[in-house]
Amino acid sequence: MDYKYKVVITDVYDNVSEIENRILGSVGASVVAGHCKDTTDIIDKAHDADALLVGDLPITKEVFDKLTKLKVVARYGVGFDNVDVRSATAAGVQVAITPEVMTTNVAEHTLALMLTIVRKIPMADNLVKEGKWSDPSKWAGPIPTIHGKTVGIIGLGRIGRAVVDLLRCFGVEIIGYDPYLSPETTHKLGFRIVPQIEPLLTESDFVTMHLPLTDQTRHMIGERELGLLKKTAFVVNCARGAIVDPKALYTALFQGRIAGAAMDVFENEPIDPTDPLLTLKNFIATPHMAFYSDDVHEKFRTEAAKEVARVLSGLRPTNLVNPEVLTQRTRCQL
Numbered sequence: 001m002d003y004k005y006k007v008v009i010t011d012v013y014d015n016v017s018e019i020e021n022r023i024l025g026s027v028g029a030s031v032v033a034g035h036c037k038d039t040t041d042i043i044d045k046a047h048d049a050d051a052l053l054v055g056d057l058p059i060t061k062e063v064f065d066k067l068t069k070l071k072v073v074a075r076y077g078v079g080f081d082n083v084d085v086r087s088a089t090a091a092g093v094q095v096a097i098t099p100e101v102m103t104t105n106v107a108e109h110t111l112a113l114m115l116t117i118v119r120k121i122p123m124a125d126n127l128v129k130e131g132k133w134s135d136p137s138k139w140a141g142p143i144p145t146i147h148g149k150t151v152g153i154i155g156l157g158r159i160g161r162a163v164v165d166l167l168r169c170f171g172v173e174i175i176g177y178d179p180y181l182s183p184e185t186t187h188k189l190g191f192r193i194v195p196q197i198e199p200l201l202t203e204s205d206f207v208t209m210h211l212p213l214t215d216q217t218r219h220m221i222g223e224r225e226l227g228l229l230k231k232t233a234f235v236v237n238c239a240r241g242a243i244v245d246p247k248a249l250y251t252a253l254f255q256g257r258i259a260g261a262a263m264d265v266f267e268n269e270p271i272d273p274t275d276p277l278l279t280l281k282n283f284i285a286t287p288h289m290a291f292y293s294d295d296v297h298e299k300f301r302t303e304a305a306k307e308v309a310r311v312l313s314g315l316r317p318t319n320l321v322n323p324e325v326l327t328q329r330t331r332c333q334l
Contacts, residue, residue, distance in 0.1 A: 004028035005312050006069075008046035010036045011055035011076075019298065020053070023305040027312045039063060046070075051308040053301075054083070056269075061087035072311035076300040077102060077291060078159075079240060080321055081213040089322045096307035096317035099158060101299040102291040107162035109290035110208055110238045113262035114151075117234050117284050118144050118206075144205075144232070147171045152204030154197065155211030155239065156181060156189070163208060164191065175200045178211075201228040206236065213240035223248040226258060234260045238290040241266035246277060253280050264290045 007029045009016065020031040034045040039058055043066045046052060051072045052059065059073055064087045071093060073083060078099040088095045116122065120140055127134065149172050153160050156178040164174055174191040177200045186193045194200050197220075201207065207229065211217055221235070222245040229235070235258065237244055246267055252258045260282040269288055277283050307317040316326065 003030040005030070005050040006048055007031045007051040007053060007308055008034045008042075008049040009053045010034050010042050010046065010057050010059075011053075012037055012057075014055070014301075017301060019301045020305050023302070023309050024312075027309045029308070029312060043067070051312065053304050053308065056082055059083040059088075064088055064091040064093055072096060072308055072317070074098070074304040074307040074317070076297075076304055079212055081240065083321075085322050089325045092325060092328060094311055094317060094325055095321040096304070096311070097319050097321055098300050098303040098307070099319055101303055102296055103158045103162050105293055105296055106159050106210075106238050106290045107166055109264060109286070110159075110163050110210075110236055111166050113236050113238065113264065113284060113286070114146065114206055114208065114234070117236070117260045117262040117282075118146060122284060123281060146206070149173070149205035150175060150203055152177070152200040152207045154178070154200065154207065154209040156193075157210060159239075160210035161189075163210065164189075175204060197225070198228060201225055202230075204233060205230065206234050208236040209239045209243055211239055211243065213242055218242050219245040219248075221245065221249075223251070226252040229258050231257060232259050234258070234262070236262050238264045241269065246275075250277050250280070253277070253282050260284070262286075264288055 005028055007020070007024050009020070009031065012035050015033045016031045024031050034042065036042045036045060036057060039060055039062060042057065042063055046067060048069055049067060050069050051074070052070065054073055054075050059082060061084050064070065064084065073088060073093060074096045075083060076098060078097055080095060080097050083095055085095055147170055151167055151172045152175045153163060154177050156176050167174060176189065176191060176193045177197050181193065209221070220243055226248055235244065241263065249261060253261055262284040264286045265288055271278070271285065278285065307319065310317050
């Protein structure tokens with residue numbers, strides 16, 4: 001069969017599945033597994049590609065400059081900080097994401113981390129497995145509870161609101177902060193929204209963040225912000241690692257200025273095994289797994305393939321990150 005388009009899956013782990021073959025084959029596209037390890041690999045293996053299906057590898061300006069046939073990049077997931085969107089737009093390339101697929105998984109993982117850090121589950125598990133069954137009052141101190149506490153949620157998009165829904169049955173007070181919410185949306189949420197982040201930090205027993213990594217959100221939780229928290233407060237991050245300044249977090253945890261933190265994401269991934277955060281008993285880490293389950297991975301691939309198929313068919317993607325690209329002559333029109 002003669003194909004009109006070529007689509008490359010850049011992720012090193014993914015082979016071509018029936019999903020991509022079925023969806024993209026219907027618009028005349030062949031699909032190739034690139035198993036790419038870095039930017040050079042992407043340029044080499046996808047130099048003649050019309051579309052990329054991408055995971056976490058950086059899709060840089062050099063990629064957009066070298067891949068002159070490229071029309072669309074579709075990313076598995078909601079975050080797109082690994083894609084140079086400005087360069088994509090300048091090159092006339094549409095960038096799409098799959099934001100609705102992972103909402104429930106990330107919200108549930110957030111709640112799991114919150115419960116795990118406050119109940120000191122890993123420490124208790126280690127003691128039992130080491131044969132050190134003992135009275136928890138001798139090592140755990142007063143075990144806190146989520147019930148009756150105040151939870152501050154920074155970022156109230158799909159995932160932030162899903163976390164709110166899960167928390168309602170725990171009898172907590174919720175405070176939200178999101179400068180991008182419209183007044184109409186704020187009015188409908190049914191809990192307190194603060195116009196500045198400071199009152200959220202000073203009043204919350206738990207702080208969890210659910211917002212993208214941008215120039216404005218990088219290290220938005222730093223030394224000053226951590227210093228506003230109660231000594232009994234916990235920080236949970238399942239969004240992007242660089243939203244929290246890791247050095248400031250380590251200092252706050254080590255000095256006991258906050259009670260604990262749990263993170264699924266890190267500024268540099270995988271986290272260095274010698275990172276001092278990993279030496280702390282009041283810090284819990286998971287390996288960027290909040291979004292993942294087999295069924296969600298299949299949905300990612302389905303929705304990303306559909307986005308590419310839309311573009312190759314001359315349609316607009318459902319979840320287009322850079323709509324301004326449509327005001328100029330895109331590569332789909334060349």
